[in-house]
Amino acid sequence: MKPTLQAVADAVGVSRSTVSNAYSRPDQLSAALRERILDAARQLGYPGPNPTARSLRRGFVGSIGVLFTSQLSYAFTDPFAVRFLAGVGAAAERHGTSMLLVPLPPAVTDARQAVENAAVDGFCVYCVADEEWALDVIRQRGLPFVSTAARDDAGPDERFVGIDERAAARSAAAHVAGLGHRRVALLADSVRPDAPAGPLTLTGVDQVPHPTTRGRLSGFADAFAEVGVGWAELTLVNVPGNSRPAAAAAIAGLFDQPAPPTAVLAGSDVLALGVLDALAARPAHDRLSVSVTGFDDVPEAAAAGLTTVRQPAEEKGRIAAELLLDPPADAAAGHVLLPTALVVRESTGPVPRS
Amino acid sequence: MKPTLQAVADAVGVSRSTVSNAYSRPDQLSAALRERILDAARQLGYPGPNPTARSLRRGFVGSIGVLFTSQLSYAFTDPFAVRFLAGVGAAAERHGTSMLLVPLPPAVTDARQAVENAAVDGFCVYCVADEEWALDVIRQRGLPFVSTAARDDAGPDERFVGIDERAAARSAAAHVAGLGHRRVALLADSVRPDAPAGPLTLTGVDQVPHPTTRGRLSGFADAFAEVGVGWAELTLVNVPGNSRPAAAAAIAGLFDQPAPPTAVLAGSDVLALGVLDALAARPAHDRLSVSVTGFDDVPEAAAAGLTTVRQPAEEKGRIAAELLLDPPADAAAGHVLLPTALVVRESTGPVPRS
C-alpha cells in the first residue's frame, strides 16, 4: 500500500495539514521544514497528493469532458472532428486543463450513465446526432457546457459556438441550383434516429430532430424552393453514421433509377467523399455528370476537388473550450457565430445535356 | 447547492447506504423502495452519485491517461498519432473506460505535476521525445502503464507494444542503399533534447537519448555500414518537433551545399512530407533527383507517393490500451511486437547521373 499524507506527517512528526501545505501552499510553512517533509516523502515513496481526494475536497477536477454523440471511434475518422479536438486541446493546454474523452455505449441508458460518471468540470458537446438526452444529464448534474448546435430551447446562460447552418447550406445549394440542377439528392447522417440507410420520405424538414442536420437540410431546401423545386421533389437519403463507406452504400442504388439525381448535396465532407467513392466505382459517364457538394472543407476535400462549405474547425474547438473555461461575463458573448464560405472546386459543374 | 445522497436519504427516511445501493447495487433492496428512492431523487434534483467521491471510495477512476511527450496540439497534427488514439479509443470503448488526454506544459517541473495530478488508473505513453521523467512519475505513483518504446531498463512487469524499430528502419535504408545512394541525410525529431534545427554532429548513435529515435537511426546506419558508408559520412539533421514545416525548415539549407545529399531518410512520414514540401519549392532538378523515405505509412504518404515503412497504427493503440486494461497473466505476453513492411513508392529512385 502506498503511503498517504498522514504517513509522511507521522514520519516527520508534523500535522497532516502541514504536509498538505508543503505540496499545495509552500508559502504557509518555512522552507526548511518543507524540504524536510519533501525529503521524507521521497524516502517513503509517497506519490504526492491523491488527485481524486484532492478533487473531492477542492470541489473541482481540472478536466473538461468532450462528448461526441456517436461512437468515439468515429470522432477520429472525421478529419473535422479531429481538428475540432485539436482546437479544444490547444485551449485546454493554455489553461492547464485535461480533456476527458467519454465513449458513449450504444444503449441510451448506458450512455446516460457514462455521462453521469464522468469526472469533469464541464462539457464541450460536439454535436453529431441527437444529443438532447446528453444535455439533460449534464444540466441535471449542474455542470456547465458548450454546445456546437444552436437549439431553440436553449436557456439564456447556455453557451454555444457554431455557424449559421441554414445560410451556409443554402449557399452551397444555390450554387448547384445556379448550375441548372433540378433532380437533386440530399444526403445526411442520422436524419431520423432509427431510419435505415437509403432514401427516406419526410413530409417536411421539421421532422428532422437534430438541429444541425435540420438547419443544413433547411438551407438546401430554401435554395431549391427559390428556383421552384419543392421539398417533395428532392430526394432525401439517410446515412446511419458519418463515414465514407456508409455514405457510399446509402447512395449506391440511386444512380440505377430511371431518372437519377444530377447532383448530390451532402451534409458533411466525409459523406460527400463517400459519394465520390461510390461514383468512382461506376462508369465514367456517371462520374463526370453528377455534381457533389460537401460541408466542412476538411483537408481531403481540397485533394478530391470537392466543392464544399468551409467552416473553421480548430477555431470552433478552441472557442468552445474557452467559453467553457472562462465564461464571458456578458451572456450575449457566450453565443459565438463563426463565418463560413462556399469553396467551389471541380466536383460541381453544369447539368450535362443528355 | 446540489443535494447529496444524505439529502435523498433524509427525504425518503432511509439510510444513506440504502440510497447508495439504489444506484450501485439494485439487488440489495426491494424494487419498490428503489423506485421510491429514485423518485425522490428526481424530485429533489439529485444529480446521482458524485463521480469523484465514488472514485475515492472505490479506489479506481475508470479512465486511462494518454500521454504524448510533446505538445498535445502536435498529437492531432500527426495522422499516425491520431490513428493511435483511435485505437486506444476503440479499446476504451469496449471496456467502458474514458480516455484522459493530459497536455504537458513545456517546463519539466510543470509537466511532472500534470502527470502527478492526472486522475487515471494507468497510462498509455505514446513516445515521441524523451519521456523518462514521465515514466518515473508514473512509477512513483504506482500506476500501471504501457509504453510504445522499448527501453533497456524496463522492469520485467512493464508492458510494451511496438515494433522492431531498428530492423524496420534498416529495411528502408537498405532499399535506398540498393538504389546506389551514398550521400545521405538522416532526419529525426529531437535527436538531442536542446539541439537547434539543422545538421548535427554526434560521435555515434548511442548519443541519442530517445530509444525509438535511436533505434531508427541505428537501423539506417546498419544498412549503410553494410555498403561501406560509415556513421561519420552520414549527415544527421535535427528537427525540433514532429511537423512538416519544421522538417522543411531544418532541411532547407542542405541542398545548397556543394555536395548535397541524394537521399533523405526521415524518422517519420510527417518529417518526410516536410522534406517533400521543401523540395517542391526548389527547381525541378532537385525535386526529381532526391530520394525521400518516411516512416509510419500514414494515409497522406500514399497520396504523396512516399516510400515508407508501414506499421499498424490503430492496432498499436488498441493493443496498448488492452495491455493496460486487462493485463495478461503471463509477463511475456505483455511485450508485443507488431509487424512492419517496407512500402516502395515513387519518392525513391536510382541516383541520377550528373
Next chain:
DNA sequence: GCTAGTCTCTGTATCGATACAGACTGAATC
C-alpha cells in the same frame, strides 16, 4: 416450536486529502 436461511435495511468506519479558525512564538512598535 426451534433452527436455518434469505431478504432488507442500518450504522459505522473509511477513502485521502484541503479549508479554516485559532494557538504559539518572537520581533517590532509605542
Next chain:
DNA sequence: GATTCAGTCTGTATCGATACAGAGACTAGC
C-alpha cells in the same frame, strides 16, 4: 512593559460517497 503583528504550525470539520458486518423480519424445513 504592553500591544500588535507577521510567520508557522496544529486540530477539527468536511468533501460525498461505498464497504462490510450485522440487526430484524419473515419463510422454510423438520
